[in-house]
Amino acid sequence: MELTDRKKKVLRAVVESYIATAEPVGSKALMETAGLNVSSATIRNELADLTEEGYLEQPHTSAGRIPTPKGYRLYVNELMEEQRLSLEETRQINEALHLKMQELDKVINEAGRMVSALTNYPAFALAGNARRVTIRRFDLILVDSSSFIAVVMTDSNVVKNKLFRLPAELSEPQLQLLTTLLNTAFVGKTLDQLTPELMRVAEHAAGSSYGLISLVVSFAMEVLDGLEHSSVYTSGTSHILDHPEYQDLDKAQKLMTYLSEEKALTESLALPALNDDGAKILIGPENVAEELKDTSVVLASYDIGDGMKGVIGVVGPTRMDYAKVAAKLSYVADGLAKLFGQTELPPAKPDKEE
Amino acid sequence: MELTDRKKKVLRAVVESYIATAEPVGSKALMETAGLNVSSATIRNELADLTEEGYLEQPHTSAGRIPTPKGYRLYVNELMEEQRLSLEETRQINEALHLKMQELDKVINEAGRMVSALTNYPAFALAGNARRVTIRRFDLILVDSSSFIAVVMTDSNVVKNKLFRLPAELSEPQLQLLTTLLNTAFVGKTLDQLTPELMRVAEHAAGSSYGLISLVVSFAMEVLDGLEHSSVYTSGTSHILDHPEYQDLDKAQKLMTYLSEEKALTESLALPALNDDGAKILIGPENVAEELKDTSVVLASYDIGDGMKGVIGVVGPTRMDYAKVAAKLSYVADGLAKLFGQTELPPAKPDKEE
DNA sequence: TTTAGCACTCGACCTGCCTGAGTGCTAACC
């Protein structure tokens, strides 16, 4: 059943006032803020109806109303006005985004920090692969006669390396043989395709340096594994304490602990978002995780390219400023998508030349 | 002036009881716990003396005594008994330490987490170089005609890589020329020795692919910079709320914020510790950082090898269980030192062979 | 349908009171 226009206006005013103050909202206060030229008694009637229908609730008899999750949901779906970011804010974001392009991990982490600073809520960020990752190539670099660097590149264009120091001697030709072997046997394979049998075959072909095969391959496995179970970065957890709903230390601590548990966070929040595009708002009980049942989450995902996707999100009380947060989050996500979309290389002409 | 034996016993009992309960300790309670066969009145006299001399204080007239920083200091220096870890604890630590050897960053971070879990205090961990780092070698790997991987190795045996995608074509010989150029011009240089002039000379020699020199070198500079300003990992900040002294949300939040500010943390806490070896306890006002004036810090540093050192530390209320924390921290630090001390490679014979 | 008015509810806050833990001091004791 559709709500009347006036009811919607009242609901909206309640939500916005409660978002701003965290205090139950009374009929008198609404008379002024809702912009309807009716008396407080009329508003009381409307409030009673809205309460009846489950959009609002009363913490106790003689208190004002606060929105229920259902109320927030309606607000988010229909009533919320798209927030425009101020010039200053966009400037800030752009500046931060165009910092030097470091390792992916660091950019992700930095994005989380930025979002947290921008919204004053704790934030998290992660990147992951929507698909299985395979190995694209191996390179082995001889450093000296007893150590070498293994470089592994995946088909998602991630490159990782590791330095190996050996108790035994090693020669350039040996290493080249190894490289060829690795590249013929293991390229194009996903993590679970790297079976022990495959290893054994390759080791056999490797002759005297057979032991190295398993070393390098298990490194490659670590790399693939790391890419598929990418880690989450959390930032700004101290912002939890900003909000009166977390005066209750116990509540605050539970949320903090939850946020610091990578696994829980990844599984219940971030991964589901990887496959859904765009922004998403989860209000209170809409969250799967028990710990978040009275907490809201705003998420945005973006494309990194090479089959990878990123997610940034913000966690806060259900009384969250959804409009502002969603706007900021989307803007940052868009910025990141653009950042990753462009070639990593700035036009190759150096601008200083005498 | 030396304290009498009995005074020391009383002080010790006060500190330990206060550490355990966070409640001011009265003369009656001490009668039982201090293990002296004297009446509460006698103890009261001793308490009065200790208070006079600045080792204890009273939150208010009719309350028991709590230790002052000076009291804690004496306790730590003379009275504290070296704690032995339980078998279960050492087993736990060893197990965690012998996980697969991943990237240095991750090991460091993991160590911090472990310490935090072990002590129930927030912990931080970082690694840094005691000396200037230089470049040891460059390698460039051609991936396809428009992209290559740059691998940079430093004299601290850290290897980093980056994938470059070019708008232009690139050939193997070109890349080899570049590699030689880079290796002759920039090897052995520290960050500040990588001057623009040096770059210009090298670019000149590079002919048509001169633009790539600056790309690779600036990547190398990032690597050196990153190694010298290594980042701190904080974990377990939610443990702050475990302790009654941080019921005051404001206080808790200030500490949390401080802990999440990498820069402050590195400069005021971690870096100073890098140069001092072994364990260190800083009590309340002994800390330089204003934010830590009523907080204690226990630090341990260890050798990573190749001129690198690591620091792990724990932050908590002055009423911290110094003995336990110090024991655990040292054990972990020792473990890490050993872990890094051993060759990264396990004896190269695979134990399964048919 | 809206409004004014009124009785009612209930949390927040203040107040004063009481209790008990803990003190310092004094005088007696060994």
Next chain:
DNA sequence: GGTTAGCACTCAGGCAGGTCGAGTGCTAAA
């Protein structure tokens, strides 16, 4: 002299009761 028992004193914390005021629902009139 150090040690102890006893006693008066202090003060935070908890509890009970009272007041205040914001906000309600309901009713009756406009």
